Amino acid sequence: MVDxxxxxxxxxxxxxxxxxxxxxVADALRTRIIEGDLRPRTxxxxxxxxxxxxxxxxxxxxxxxxLGHERLVVREFNRGVFxxxxxxxxxxxxxxxxxxxxxxxxxxAALDGSDLTRLHAAVDEGGAAAAxxxxxxxxxxxxxFHEALAALAGSRRxxxxxxxxxxxxxxxxxxxxxxxxxxxxYLEGNRQLAALLSAGNHDEAERALLTYLDRAEAQLxxxxxx
Amino acid sequence: MVDxxxxxxxxxxxxxxxxxxxxxVADALRTRIIEGDLRPRTxxxxxxxxxxxxxxxxxxxxxxxxLGHERLVVREFNRGVFxxxxxxxxxxxxxxxxxxxxxxxxxxAALDGSDLTRLHAAVDEGGAAAAxxxxxxxxxxxxxFHEALAALAGSRRxxxxxxxxxxxxxxxxxxxxxxxxxxxxYLEGNRQLAALLSAGNHDEAERALLTYLDRAEAQLxxxxxx
DNA sequence: TATTGCGGGATTGTTCAACAATCGCTAGTT
DNA sequence: AACTAGCGATTGTTGAACAATCCCGCAATA
Numbered sequence: 101m102v103d104x105x106x107x108x109x110x111x112x113x114x115x116x117x118x119x120x121x122x123x124x125v126a127d128a129l130r131t132r133i134i135e136g137d138l139r140p141r142t143x144x145x146x147x148x149x150x151x152x153x154x155x156x157x158x159x160x161x162x163x164x165x166x167l168g169h170e171r172l173v174v175r176e177f178n179r180g181v182f183x184x185x186x187x188x189x190x191x192x193x194x195x196x197x198x199x200x201x202x203x204x205x206x207x208x209a210a211l212d213g214s215d216l217t218r219l220h221a222a223v224d225e226g227g228a229a230a231a232x233x234x235x236x237x238x239x240x241x242x243x244x245f246h247e248a249l250a251a252l253a254g255s256r257r258x259x260x261x262x263x264x265x266x267x268x269x270x271x272x273x274x275x276x277x278x279x280x281x282x283x284x285x286y287l288e289g290n291r292q293l294a295a296l297l298s299a300g301n302h303d304e305a306e307r308a309l310l311t312y313l314d315r316a317e318a319q320l321x322x323x324x325x326x
Numbered sequence: 327m328v329d330x331x332x333x334x335x336x337x338x339x340x341x342x343x344x345x346x347x348x349x350x351v352a353d354a355l356r357t358r359i360i361e362g363d364l365r366p367r368t369x370x371x372x373x374x375x376x377x378x379x380x381x382x383x384x385x386x387x388x389x390x391x392x393l394g395h396e397r398l399v400v401r402e403f404n405r406g407v408f409x410x411x412x413x414x415x416x417x418x419x420x421x422x423x424x425x426x427x428x429x430x431x432x433x434x435a436a437l438d439g440s441d442l443t444r445l446h447a448a449v450d451e452g453g454a455a456a457a458x459x460x461x462x463x464x465x466x467x468x469x470x471f472h473e474a475l476a477a478l479a480g481s482r483r484x485x486x487x488x489x490x491x492x493x494x495x496x497x498x499x500x501x502x503x504x505x506x507x508x509x510x511x512y513l514e515g516n517r518q519l520a521a522l523l524s525a526g527n528h529d530e531a532e533r534a535l536l537t538y539l540d541r542a543e544a545q546l547x548x549x550x551x552x
Numbered sequence: 553t554a555t556t557g558c559g560g561g562a563t564t565g566t567t568c569a570a571c572a573a574t575c576g577c578t579a580g581t582t
Numbered sequence: 583a584a585c586t587a588g589c590g591a592t593t594g595t596t597g598a599a600c601a602a603t604c605c606c607g608c609a610a611t612a
Contacts, residue, residue, distance in 0.1 A: 161388065166391075169395045193481050193482050196484075197483040197487075200479065200481075254422070255419050256419050257422075
């Protein structure tokens with residue numbers, strides 16, 4: 101059935117006891133989107149989803165606003181909200197932005213010997229996930245690595261921007277069939293990057309990061325064309 | 327009367343004929359906040375503002391979401407929404423972020439000889455505003471200058487991030503009594519920066535920009551302490 | 553005096569039902 | 583085939599209602 105995710109949504113209905121209703125709805129939808137149950141361009145009908153989750157249209161709309169803010173859905177006036185679909189330009193722009201944020205984070209780390217524990221922890225997390233062939237988990241670890249990398253800039257707003265970017269990256273990955281292909285090659289890259297930073301070799305780290313991002317971008321673009 | 331801005335809001339009620347109601351409400355409130363009529367920490371009562379603008383609570387709430395997304399207001403659960411109040415840390419973080427975005431824009435411009443017309447247009451706009459002593463207009467021109475500067479990065483997401491940052495900057499300026507002090511000194515700085523970029527002297531431009539931002543940050547922080 | 557606990561009023565959070573505005577599609581016309 | 587009118591479905595917006603929560607004053611207590 102095409103509407104299989106509706107039942108998946110209903111299963112999330114249990115965990116909605118506390119906090120703001122709209123946030124819980126947003127959580128549920130976010131999970132469905134990231135897990136790939138809700139494909140890009142899918143229209144999110146207020147009526148059906150409201151019924152599935154047992155919330156009113158108003159609350160649902162607030163949730164849509166939250167997801168729109170995270171760029172996971174787009175709202176088209178008088179037409180509804182749709183799961184966001186990223187094109188090649190989006191991916192190129194995402195990586196352009198990532199280069200800016202992550203390179204400047206490394207440069208900041210070069211100035212003030214930052215704390216690299218989070219970074220190494222993310223590497224370890226990735227190693228553990230790969231060891232048990234949990235490729236989705238490896239993907240998350242990868243995200244954590246880059247989140248930790250951006251955190252070296254020591255700026256709340258950089259953190260926030262990076263989280264935003266990574267959420268959009270998940271949107272891209274959600275459409276890919278084989279997570280391993282897109283995450284496993286970068287485990288070693290992360291390890292090397294962390295090592296270079298630990299060694300204080302920031303120039304080399306910057307170069308490595310740029311090659312890393314170039315490669316990832318090219319791979320994603322190629323996969324999107326196919 | 328303390329509630330003078332209520333009538334100012336009502337005057338905006340006329341211009342609300344087209345487009346989404348919530349966006350219009352957000353526009354009206356945004357103006358009031360930026361103009362300084364709504365001071366930081368002011369609580370935005372759903373009842374009173376809804377009545378003043380003639381919209382329902384639900385629509386008003388959607389508008390609050392939009393403004394929250396722009397970080398002009400903060401929503402506190404079960405307590406209401408308040409005009410955002412920035413502290414010293416916020417200002418420091420804003421400038422940290424601006425350095426990252428604007429420096430990388432200049433570096434990008436160094437790689438691909440970007441189009442500088444918007445930049446020069448913003449300089450001219452500032453000159454014209456200063457000539458007639460329109461200091462608020464000079465402030466806007468200043469924003470446009472840095473928006474144009476960030477645009478050199480050639481990234482939609484950088485543009486968006488910069489707009490976000492500048493909106494927060496307006497929030498700071500809205501609390502300042504004398505706009506001239508905070509905008510006039512930078513007219514010459516903008517002119518020089520544009521000239522350096524036109525001349526292709528990007529290294530010097532980068533240094534000038536950093537001094538520029540350091541000075542602006544220090545001046546704002548000093549003003550906030552007073 | 554300071555603090556704790558307890559109303560009670562005011563405000564926000566959420567739901568519901570209704571209507572207006574708009575869109576997309578289909579059928580009919582030329 | 584193209585174009586238009588109309589219709590059904592969906593979103594946009596409203597208003598009212600109720601529940602949940604917070605704020606503030608007041609009394610009781612130590």
